[in-house]
Amino acid sequence: MDPITRFSNRAENYAKYRPGYPAEVIAILKSECGLTEASSVADVGSGTGILSELFLRNGNTVFAIEPNAPMRLFAEQDLKKFFKFVSIEATAEETKLETGSVDFITAGQAFHWFDRGRAKEEFKRILKPEGWVVLMWNERRLDASPFLRDYENLLLRYGTDYDKIRHENVASEIPGFYAPETFKLKSVDNVQHFDFESLKGRTCSASFTPEPGDSDFEPMMSKLEEIFNAHERKGVVDFEYDTRVYYGHLTD
Numbered sequence: 141m142d143p144i145t146r147f148s149n150r151a152e153n154y155a156k157y158r159p160g161y162p163a164e165v166i167a168i169l170k171s172e173c174g175l176t177e178a179s180s181v182a183d184v185g186s187g188t189g190i191l192s193e194l195f196l197r198n199g200n201t202v203f204a205i206e207p208n209a210p211m212r213l214f215a216e217q218d219l220k221k222f223f224k225f226v227s228i229e230a231t232a233e234e235t236k237l238e239t240g241s242v243d244f245i246t247a248g249q250a251f252h253w254f255d256r257g258r259a260k261e262e263f264k265r266i267l268k269p270e271g272w273v274v275l276m277w278n279e280r281r282l283d284a285s286p287f288l289r290d291y292e293n294l295l296l297r298y299g300t301d302y303d304k305i306r307h308e309n310v311a312s313e314i315p316g317f318y319a320p321e322t323f324k325l326k327s328v329d330n331v332q333h334f335d336f337e338s339l340k341g342r343t344c345s346a347s348f349t350p351e352p353g354d355s356d357f358e359p360m361m362s363k364l365e366e367i368f369n370a371h372e373r374k375g376v377v378d379f380e381y382d383t384r385v386y387y388g389h390l391t392d
Contacts (some may be wrong), residue, residue, distance in 0.1 A: 149210075149351060150344065150346075150347060151188060151208070151213070152214070153341045153342070153345035154187060154188050154211065155188035155218070156341055156345075157334075157338055157341040157342040157345050158188075158190060158249070158278075158345055159190075159330055159379070160190055160193075161191055161248065161276065161278070161383060162328045162329070162330050162383055163194075164328045165194060165328065165383065165385055166194065166198050168385055168387075169274065172324065172326075172387060173272045173274075175198070175200075175243075177198060177199030177200060179200055179244055180200065180201045180241070180242045180243050180244070181195045181200045181202045181203070181242065181243070181245075181246055182202075182205060182235060182237060182242045182245045182246070183202055183204050183205065183246045183247075184205045184245055184246065184247050184250065184254075184259075185232060185247050185250025185253060185254070186202075186205055186212075186215060186248075187206060187208070187248075187249070187250070188211050188214040188215050188218070189204060189215030189219045191246055191248030191276065192215060192219060192225065195246070196222040196224060196225055199224070202222075202224060202226065203228055203235075203237060203242065204219075204226065204228065205235050205236075205237075206230075207229060207230065207231045212229060232250075232259040233254070233255050233258040233259050233262055234262065235262055237266045238266070239266060240265075240266070240267065240268050240269070241266055241268070242266055242267060242268065242271060243267075243268055243272070244271065244272050244274060245263050245273045245274065246274045246276065247273075247276065248276045249276070249277055249278065251275045251314075251317075252310045256310075256313060256317055260390060263390055264390045264391075264392065270389065272389060273318070273387070273388060273390055274385065274387045275314065275317075275385075275386040275387075276383065276385050276386070277383070278330055278381040278382075279382045280292075280380070281380045281382060285371075285380070286371060287370075287371035287377050287378070288379070288380065290367045290371070291367060294360065294364060294367060295346075295349070297360075297363070298350060298356050298359070298360040299346075299348040300348050300349070300350065314386055318386075318388045318390065321388050321389045321391055322388060323386050323387060324387055324388065326384075326385045326387075327382045327384055327385070328383040329383070330381040331378055331379065331380050331381065332378070332379040333376045333377075333378055334377055334379065335375055336365065336368050336372075339377060342379070343360075
């Protein structure tokens with residue numbers, strides 16, 4: 141599937157049920173990268189604006205770069221209250237931003253969708269001298285609990301192309317993306333608590349799960365309910381994450 145369109149039918153679930161980013165991310169970037177309220181941020185692959193909002197609340201001007209119209213519309217509706225929010229229909233490879241115009245480039249849960257070679261050249265073009273590239277994921281802990289182990293097996297059974305597109309697959313490409321510069325990595329704990337309805341929404345927000353009407357959709361939902369009932373405590377289950385924050389410079 142086209143990486144630009146594959147989330148078109150999932151924007152609402154994505155906006156409602158995907159995890160946010162801990163406040164510690166801002167603290168890391170302030171202490172390690174000199175982030176201030178005056179820093180300009182290009183949030184590339186901004187989706188429904190989950191990461192953009194973190195920087196907007198910090199007082200930053202955020203250029204939200206998103207090619208998918210339904211995802212972009214959710215962000216525009218939700219973040220219009222921030223006067224420093226600028227929504228742009230564009231891609232990582234062609235952001236439409238001016239040369240040397242931003243202090244930070246961020247990509248939350250999006251780097252694995254980019255043409256990495258072309259995106260790197262575009263990032264170098266739009267960054268100010270000594271600007272920072274920050275790649276971020278909420279990485280679900282696959283083996284932290286019996287529930288998470290069963291959930292991972294559910295995705296392996298029913299995910300359409302889960303093995304191919306999961307962001308963990310591009311971790312080995314990060315050193316090459318920053319090269320010849322190096323990068324640093326910080327990790328922050330993150331968690332979501334789901335009742336069954338919100339667990340369904342979280343599952344349906346993923347681009348690799350079957351959609352309603354697919355022959356695997358109802359069997360997947362039945363198995364999901366079985367897993368939930370086996371592991372819920374007081375009506376909820378926990379999604380535990382490591383929020384991975386990679387940051388560094390790009391040079392020629």
